[in-house]
Amino acid sequence: MSLYEEWKKLSENQTSSSFKNFWDTYCKTEIRIYSEILNDPQKIHQGKFSELAAHWEAKPIYFMGFLDGVSSSVTQEFDLDSITEDSDITIEIELEKLYLNMLGAKAKHLYGLSQWEILFTEEQRHELLKKHRMSGVFIKDKNPGRNEPCSCGSGKKYKKCCGMAITESDEDSGAVSVEPNEGSGAVSAELNEDSVAVSAELNEDSGAVSAELNEDSVAVSAELNEDCVAVSTESAENSAADSAELDRNSSVASTE
DSSP: OOHHHHHHHHHHTOOTTTHHHHHHHHHHHHHHHHHHHHHSTTOOEEEEHHHHHHHTTOOHHHHHHHHHHHGGGBSSOOOGGGOOTTOEEEEOBOHHHHHHHHHHTTOHHHHTOTHHHHHSOHHHHHHHHHHHHHHHHHTOOSOOOTTSBOTTSSSSBGGGTHHHHOOOOHHHHHHHHHHHHHHHHHHHHHHHHHHHHHHHHHHHHHHHHHHHHHHHHHHHHHHHHHHHHHHHHHHHHHHHHHHHHHHHHHHHHHHO
């Protein structure tokens, strides 16, 4: 079994009663190593695995855990499965990537180290935090399942790692809270646009119906007027004819 496999087995098989002691010991190892690295971040640390572990007073299994965690923050990632105690190790840190990965892992004991205040100004740290929050909003939708790999990159199951021992910091809570608000705004805007479109369509339909009714009313009114005029004319003609006939009848009767 490789050192990396041993590390994964150890980290993933902690119980609720043993995890705290394991995590405390591992965190102290991380803090000790990172503190020295950040004191001189330009320095490239090279040597045999066993030599570097001894230098930082780390148990080989915990130093393997450190390499697992830092692998995504160095200029050249490690081939973790092939590492032995005789392997040559080169650690060359990329500072910005390391800080972002510490934020992503919610490792407050690491991104809160005092050395960062010297390496990055307050404004730079604020910009990196914003960058982390944006990546959290658009990439990380939810926490992994209990038995899925932890998102911090430790190689452990979520329930055995961040899901068990770490509470989200205020900064991360703020980052997560952005997502619902932004999503709600998009939904609200979409609903408003749909409402306006529906309203406009209804207004157009109402206007068309109203115009059609008006035209029909005018046509009906004109037709009624024509009918009324025709009836009136016909009545007048009939009245005149009747009157003329009465006059003739009266004249005949008078002559007789």
